[in-house]
Amino acid sequence: MDKLLQLLSKNAQFSTAELAAMLGEPEDHIKAQIKEYENNGIIKGYQAVVNWENMADSFVEAMIELKVTPKKETGFDEIAERCMAFEEVESVYLMAGVYDLALIVRGQTMQDISMFVAKKLSTIDGILCAATRTEASI
């Protein structure tokens, strides 16, 4: 794997001078390389890794596995996009295996998540069944 990307993916706060020192390359080269990765979408962004559980206004997360009937023209995409439109949904993964889609859902309480599944998710046409699993970061 590209060493520059490996370093940045662990810690995006290295300065270009530090990266240049570690990789034994000129700083200009490092800057250009990062620019290129940003331009061609290999580096999609930089974000803080937040330990939300330590925050006062805590919340819960759950993973919901969905079995769906793919639409004729659009496959799983249409349902995935509809799921993503809900503000409770953090991310959507296409799965291979027993389930077709996995959603990471966030709410203030487990009750919120249950209501979301019951009232919003289950009304989408094409969703056959759902299994909710709670998540705890360790």
Added chain:
Amino acid sequence: MINYDKYLNSSIRSLAPSGIRKFFDIANEMDHVISLSIGEPDFQTPWHIRDEGIRSLEKGKTWYSPNRGFSDLLKEISNYYERRFSLTYNPFEQALVTVGGSEAIDLAFRCLLEEGDEAIIPQPAFVCYNPLCTMAGGVPVNINTKNEDNFRLKAADLEAAITPKTKLLVLPFPNNPTGAIMERSDLEEIAEVVKRHDLMVLSDEIYCELTYGGRNHVSIASVDGMYERTIVINGFSKSYAMTGWRLGYALGPAPIISQMTKLHQYGIMSAPTTAQYAAIEALKNGDRDVNHMRDEYDMRRRLVVDGFNEMGLSCFEPLGAFYVFPCIQSTGLSSEEFCTRLIMEKHVAVVPGNAFGECGEGFVRVSYSYSLKHLKAALARIREFVEELRHEG
């Protein structure tokens, strides 16, 4: 009250305790300390190696091994030296598995030295050589390696230290604490002197897998006429991140190894069985892990060397082990003062250079066997410290 001193051997009483521990101990009692003082890999032993140890326990392999070590391990050690350094050792006559490299060093001193024999030990060097040599009845004669020579041992300095009593030269390269290495041309010059004065060499190659900048370790045993004069010491601690398993080995001329084996048999019996099973796996399938760890260390090394040079503490480029040895003379402090103030004021632990011999005064040893995040934070604190010192001055 019994006066125990009268029972205790006077040589052991007069040995100074290791200077590394002191800063360790202060660091352990303080909160939020960033330590760069430890000389062991921060990596865990690779899983497949641990797994072999576990499996051997599951199978109930909990007995003594043969005194020399398991023959499979002896064969793998011999294969390894053949493969990496083109040196051929008969696994059953020229190899001995020990409890860490340290035991092998102790055995070699005790098997070679008679009362009053001199052993030449270049410094700065790891703290065990002088005391072990003394306890074996030998007389350690220290040669100072110098910053301007990149801390390599020079043939002329060796020549000057030789007396009719000199029997042994200790070659601790790649070096702890300086990170210096010896290249083939350096070793060839040393070999000429060794042969001319009919000496033996104890080559401590524990850091042999940790060399950088495309330079592979060269064993002095591979220099013309030196194979028969060299006892190679090595082990698994540094290359495979196996410090706690306590496993090392010695390779050398059969008559010497057989005497070392005899002493090992009486004093130790055999090296740990579980560790030996794990080590066989390490030598068979561990090359990828070694390469991966070396690459990681290399990045850290560059970051740290660059960091020290940037803050004006000149730092020669170490090409081996996992230490840098920056010069702190420009701060006007002694090594001891620098380390004490750094830990008290900024909570960063490094080791004073003079813990590795008087000639290490003016330097500090910094281990970069830590995560990049940890190193970055430590460097920032050291930079602050050095800037504050400049303002004071």
